[in-house]
Amino acid sequence: DAGITQSPRHKVTETGTPVTLRCHQTENHRYMYWYRQDPGHGLRLIHYSYGVKDTDKGEVSDGYSVSRSKTEDFLLTLESATSSQTSVYFCAIGSGENTEAFFGQGTRLTVV
Amino acid sequence: AQTVTQSQPEMSVQEAETVTLSCTYDTSENNYYLFWYKQPPSRQMILVIRQEAYKQQNATENRFSVNFQKAAKSFSLKISDSQLGDTAMYFCAFMIAGAGSYQLTFGKGTKLSVIP
Numbered sequence: 370d371a372g373i374t375q376s377p378r379h380k381v382t383e384t385g386t387p388v389t390l391r392c393h394q395t396e397n398h399r400y401m402y403w404y405r406q407d408p409g410h411g412l413r414l415i416h417y418s419y420g421v422k423d424t425d426k427g428e429v430s431d432g433y434s435v436s437r438s439k440t441e442d443f444l445l446t447l448e449s450a451t452s453s454q455t456s457v458y459f460c461a462i463g464s465g466e467n468t469e470a471f472f473g474q475g476t477r478l479t480v481v
Numbered sequence: 482a483q484t485v486t487q488s489q490p491e492m493s494v495q496e497a498e499t500v501t502l503s504c505t506y507d508t509s510e511n512n513y514y515l516f517w518y519k520q521p522p523s524r525q526m527i528l529v530i531r532q533e534a535y536k537q538q539n540a541t542e543n544r545f546s547v548n549f550q551k552a553a554k555s556f557s558l559k560i561s562d563s564q565l566g567d568t569a570m571y572f573c574a575f576m577i578a579g580a581g582s583y584q585l586t587f588g589k590g591t592k593l594s595v596i597p
Contacts, residue, residue, distance in 0.1 A: 400583055411485075411572055411587040419582065427584065459526065465583045469516060472526035 372396050375460050375473035388447040392460030401443040402461040450480045483508045487588035494563045502558045502591050504573030512578040515556045520570040568595045
C-alpha cells in the first residue's frame with residue numbers, strides 16, 4: 370500500500386466552526402490532491418498541490434483552503450463549516466508522469 | 482473540460498458470470514489515460530486497471546479487461562468469473578497526459594452487486 374495517511378478518519382463538527390483535515394505521505398510524491406465524494410456525484414477535486422507552497426483550485430473549491438508547507442503534508446481547511454460540506458474526503462498522491470493516483474482511507478466529516 | 486459518464490448507477494451479476502460496466506467520456510485531448518477504480522465497502526479506492534490512449538491494445542489484469550474504443554470515446558470494464566469480493570462501487574476516471582495537474586476526472590460510479 371502507498372504510504373498515505375489521513376487524519377482524522379471521522380469527525381463531527383458544528384456549523385460555523387473551523388475544521389482541518391490532514392494528509393500525510395511517505396512516498397515523496399510531488400502531487401497531492403483533495404477530493405470529496407458525495408452520493409450521485411462520484412469524486413470531485415477540491416484543491417491540489419504540485420509542490421511545496423504550490424497549490425491550485427479544483428472543481429469545487431469554494432469554502433475550502435489548503436496549505437502545503439512540507440512535501441509530506443497537505444492540509445485541507447474548512448474556515449467555517451456548513452452542512453453542505455458534510456461528505457467523505459479523500460486525499461490522493463501521485464508522481465505525475467502519467468501515473469495513477471493513490472488514495473488515502475478517507476475522512477467522513479459530518480457538519481451538524 | 483473533460484466529462485466522464487457512467488450510465489448504469491447499479492448492476493448485479495450472478496457469481497461466476499461475466500458483467501460489463503459502461504463508461505463514456507468527452508474530451509478534445511488526444512493523449513490521455515483512463516482508469517477503473519474499485520471502492521469496496523471499506524471505502525478504500527483501489528486501482529483495477531489503466532489504459533493509455535495511444536495504445537490500441539486493450540488492457541487486461543487477470544479477470545478484468547477493458548474494451549477501449551477511442552473514436553467512440555468509450556471505455557467499458559469487463560469482469561469475468563465474478564466473485565463475491567467484486568461487490569463494490571466502480572469508478573471510471575480520466576487523466577490528461579503530460580500536462581499540468583495530472584488530476585483525475587471521475588464518473589459518478591456504478592454500484593455492482595455479486596449475487597451468490
